Amino acid sequence: MLPTPVSRRQALKSLGCGFGYLSAAALANRQAVASQPAPSAVDNPLQAKVPHLVPRAKRVIFLFMQGGPSHVDTFDYKPLLAKHDGEARAFDDARVLAKTKQITKHRVFQSPWKFKQYGQCGQSVSELFPHIGSCVDDLCFLKGMHTDGVAHGPSTLFLHTGSINLIRPSVGSWVLYGLGSENENLPGFVTLQPSMGNGGPRNYGNAFLPAHYQGTAVGRAGVAASQAQIRNLSNPLLSPAEQRKQFELLRQVNSLQLARNAGDQELEAVIQSYELAWRMQHNAPDRLDISDEPEHIQRMYGIGEKGTDDFGQQCLMARRLAESGVRYIQVNYGDNTNNPRWDQHSNLPRHADHAFNTDKPVAGLLKDLKQRGLLEDTLVWWGGEFGRTPYAQANGTGRDHNPYGFTIFLAGGGVKAGYSYGETDEFGHHAIQGKVHMHDWHATLLHLMGLDHERLTFMHNGRPFRLTDVHGEVVKEIFA
Structure with a gap:
């Protein structure tokens, strides 16, 4: 059965938490790395x-x-x-x-x-x-x-x-x-x-x-x-601010989809890959660039x-x-x-x-x-x-x-x-x-x-x- 589509009203309501919550959640996740050795796939x-x-x-x-x-x-x-x-x-x-x-x-x-x-x-x-x-x-x-x-x-x-x-x-x-x-x-x-x-x-x-x-x-x-x-680590067509907005919207939509399809490992993997890809944009290019050696x-x-x-x-x-x-x-x-x-x-x-x-x-x-x-x-x-x-x-x-x-x-x-x-x-x-x-x-x-x-x-x-x-x-x- 196909997942229930997310309406525009539901998406906008979910985004209401704002960027402050997202920043705090990201910080808390980093601090918890050492204390939670066996997290679930969703985390x-x-x-x-x-x-x-x-x-x-x-x-x-x-x-x-x-x-x-x-x-x-x-x-x-x-x-x-x-x-x-x-x-x-x-x-x-x-x-x-x-x-x-x-x-x-x-x-x-x-x-x-x-x-x-x-x-x-x-x-x-x-x-x-x-x-x-x-x-x-x-x-x-x-x-x-x-x-x-x-x-x-x-x-x-x-x-x-x-x-x-x-x-x-x-x-x-x-x-x-x-x-x-x-x-x-x-x-x-x-x-x-x-x-x-x-x-x-x-x-x-x-x-x-x-x-x-x-x-x-x-x-x-x-x-x-x-x-x-x-x-595809960078997008020359959008500014960093526009890419950030696009990513935050995608993150919220993905969270709703995951909540409706709990236990779907393939969906979890796709969402995690999006999250990692976003973080890689700011880290991987420097690690692979040897020109500063x-x-x-x-x-x-x-x-x-x-x-x-x-x-x-x-x-x-x-x-x-x-x-x-x-x-x-x-x-x-x-x-x-x-x-x-x-x-x-x-x-x-x-x-x-x-x-x-x-x-x-x-x-x-x-x-x-x-x-x-x-x-x-x-x-x-x-x-x-x-x-x-x-x-x-x-x-x-x-x-x-x-x-x-x-x-x-x-x-x-x-x-x-x-x-x-x-x-x-x-x-x-x-x-x-x-x-x-x-x-x-x-x-x-x-x-x-x-x-x-x-x-x-x-x-x-x-x-x-x-x-x-x-x-x-x-x-x-x-x-x-």
Whole structure:
């Protein structure tokens, strides 16, 4: 049944309370944020909530390397690849097994790049990443990662949602659902320049969680970071005073509609989005505008330099959002083509281009967070959806997908610094020790944020759902 329309007389009567009441209500709402940890959706569903556990991190910055960087060419040094380069050896190729159920021989392919030990921890890092190499004493490497799915689409969805073939909420949405937002004037979950492929909006979607918890996309892959803004934040056709009057009228009409349709979550979400959008007009543009950053800070991120400028701008935006209280920030290094950037099946040397574009910006972000005291309670996560094979694909010049073993690295947020956990076999094909499945990593990330992955549930279609489904073990060995 359609809602009863609001008459002109009713609307004018409702507006009679005046702006003084509205100002007082807004002030009271801000003062109540800390005292009401579990408000109803009508009050403020994004209000900060009490975590299950003592949190080690307040926020996450996820640096997503779309396409699967090769771990054996970046951070997982395997000397035997050079020793046996060119030899034909049997490897259980994920794609071949899926088709033929047979283990075949492939040519061992040594890394084209040399490795060097960095820092007091002595972590081996490829010459592809000299800037990140200088930060290893602040990093925690997980070298026994493994995941589900052998293609980009399924594995990317699994990384972001914990599921391959079902529509599930993204990691950022679960975090926002569990903890709420630290800043009532900005979104609690932002994704910078996301790709439209391999999951697209599902990678930052809320699925069956209330719509308040979906991610806010800023820009999109393929568009310059300098153009990455939240659309329609300003209205050049109306003055600020006229916009204020328009908004106040809309607020009153929405309140009447909500009173007549209590419990309508979609309507509540729309109204909350209007409220947040209004507040964002006065806050988001400043947070995304990096022009007021000192020149030496911009240089730290590689801004203004060929190759590093675009991703450097994204990383600097991420820092500004983090210090403004955004709970979950994803920085995407990707594109909208069928061949994601790190996906070198036939031209592995292209890894050098992508490493160059991201090395200095990532290191700049890590150093900037540290010098500002933000790294202690910010969990930085770098990684892709899977790794690459230690052998040449089709006897060529590239590597195939490898979900059996790969590397991610972390920094800050309560993890051990200058530490390496887990390992792959002598060729870098399978995780064999300190194995961490993607479900385990999701459980660990939530734990670091103060959330118990088994208690963070949402009832949908008659059963409770969670990010890790019925899986996941917290990897406490990496906790500082």
